[in-house]
Amino acid sequence: MKRRTFIRKAGLATAGMFAVPYLLPSGRLFAGTGDRLVNHVVVVLFAGGVRHQESVDQSYLAAQGFPTTGNLLQNMLAGNAPTNNLIYTPWQPILSTPLAKHGTLFKELRYATGPTGHFNGHTAAITGNYTDVSLDLNVNPDYPTVFEYYRKHTDPARSAINSWWMSEGLGPYPALNYSRNGMYGPMYGANYLRPATTFGGYGLEYLSEAITFQPDDVTKISSMKNFLDKNFDKTAADYPGILNTSEDREKIKSFIYETLNKTSMGQIEWPLPPGISTAELTGDLVNMAYAWQVLDTFSPELLVINSFDLDTCHFNFTNYLSYMHKADYGVGWLWSKIQQHPVLANDTILICMPDHGRNELPNSVYDANGLRAFDHTSDENSRRLFALIVGPADKVKQNEIVGDAFNPVGETVDLVPTVAHILGFHEYIPGGFLPGRILEEAFV
Numbered sequence: 001m002k003r004r005t006f007i008r009k010a011g012l013a014t015a016g017m018f019a020v021p022y023l024l025p026s027g028r029l030f031a032g033t034g035d036r037l038v039n040h041v042v043v044v045l046f047a048g049g050v051r052h053q054e055s056v057d058q059s060y061l062a063a064q065g066f067p068t069t070g071n072l073l074q075n076m077l078a079g080n081a082p083t084n085n086l087i088y089t090p091w092q093p094i095l096s097t098p099l100a101k102h103g104t105l106f107k108e109l110r111y112a113t114g115p116t117g118h119f120n121g122h123t124a125a126i127t128g129n130y131t132d133v134s135l136d137l138n139v140n141p142d143y144p145t146v147f148e149y150y151r152k153h154t155d156p157a158r159s160a161i162n163s164w165w166m167s168e169g170l171g172p173y174p175a176l177n178y179s180r181n182g183m184y185g186p187m188y189g190a191n192y193l194r195p196a197t198t199f200g201g202y203g204l205e206y207l208s209e210a211i212t213f214q215p216d217d218v219t220k221i222s223s224m225k226n227f228l229d230k231n232f233d234k235t236a237a238d239y240p241g242i243l244n245t246s247e248d249r250e251k252i253k254s255f256i257y258e259t260l261n262k263t264s265m266g267q268i269e270w271p272l273p274p275g276i277s278t279a280e281l282t283g284d285l286v287n288m289a290y291a292w293q294v295l296d297t298f299s300p301e302l303l304v305i306n307s308f309d310l311d312t313c314h315f316n317f318t319n320y321l322s323y324m325h326k327a328d329y330g331v332g333w334l335w336s337k338i339q340q341h342p343v344l345a346n347d348t349i350l351i352c353m354p355d356h357g358r359n360e361l362p363n364s365v366y367d368a369n370g371l372r373a374f375d376h377t378s379d380e381n382s383r384r385l386f387a388l389i390v391g392p393a394d395k396v397k398q399n400e401i402v403g404d405a406f407n408p409v410g411e412t413v414d415l416v417p418t419v420a421h422i423l424g425f426h427e428y429i430p431g432g433f434l435p436g437r438i439l440e441e442a443f444v
Contacts, residue, residue, distance in 0.1 A: 075332025
């Protein structure tokens with residue numbers, strides 16, 4: 001079998017795209033054996049700033065002075081689509097019944113404190129701790145991430161190949177796969193991918209041209225590596241970064257090689273309705289398509305992905321509605337694929353939650369349709385969130401709605417304890433690390 005390396009040109013392309021695999025350190029602390037609800041959790045941070053009005057409140061254009069209302073998220077939520085004043089092209093739902101019928105909708109959660117910025121919102125969701133205005137976007141967070149908790153406190157130990165963090169954009173988001181906390185850190189982090197870079201653009205240009213070595217070449221390279229490791233005081237494992245076992249490293253390399261080939265040959269299955277051109281793909285849909293490639297190949301126990309195109313709401317309300325509708329289709333498509341998978345079906349819980357909301361009042365920007373745009377400047381409306389928890393009927397309460405505008409139930413920081421509860425390691429996390437609680441209202 002041919003092995004592809006990432007020596008020539010790859011170094012230019014891989015920075016910030018995915019974690020280069022090295023050897024996994026041995027030894028664990030606080031290993032736990034708690035009971036699980038299921039063996040797989042997929043978290044979709046429905047991100048970019050989602051206003052409650054256009055999402056769960058289904059007000060559509062009411063904020064713009066039109067009487068038309070309707071549900072843009074027909075794969076996720078129950079409710080009829082808008083019937084007039086359509087400024088987006090509706091896609092037929094991929095699911096016969098919305099996800100809310102197969103789980104519990106927390107209709108009102110709160111992003112309780114801290115600025116409602118995207119990285120702040122992602123950090124609060126992934127670490128289970130709010131951040132303040134002093135957040136440095138160039139460093140890993142202070143508090144451990146859900147990936148670190150999962151890998152450190154699950155017994156028997158899980159390697160990094162069992163946990164993945166996949167973002168639609170780069171920027172500071174690769175930093176969220178592990179923290180600077182001395183009890184945790186990169187040895188417990190997740191593998192990170194930004195698919196649009198790894199499998200498109202520079203990824204295809206550089207990685208697809210990397211040298212292919214024959215088995216005898218690999219043997220020689222391995223011998224050279226062993227020689228250098230013995231004669232110098234540093235090995236790859238001495239440097240910060242996500243660490244994989246040698247076996248998992250080969251699996252990841254093969255996955256990237258095969259996925260690049262499928263991409264270049266047009267064999268990637270996209271989350272699009274029948275007859276819809278790939279010109280309609282968004283960055284969010286691309287991220288979900290490659291998230292499925294990871295799920296289908298590795299069946300990881302923990303995978304977190306985000307959408308981000310909804311951030312266009314700052315200046316283009318029309319596109320914001322269209323992107324929200326498409327991201328909803330991607331979530332439904334991903335769930336339908338999970339239900340057809342021999343390992344993931346009936347053993348997966350899906351959690352969808354925005355990073356934060358958006359302002360109640362518009363800014364001064366109008367789009368081409370004369371619709372006002374909205375920012376997120378930490379007003380009370382930008383702290384309104386929802387969460388949808390979906391899973392097997394014997395584990396997750398079906399067709400339940402919890403909370404309302406006058407009685408919010410839950411907070412952003414409850415996501416990590418909830419994931420820890422589902423995967424059975426919550427009770428082994430040291431006291432004082434997680435201020436949130438398990439969203440117990442969702443579970444049977």
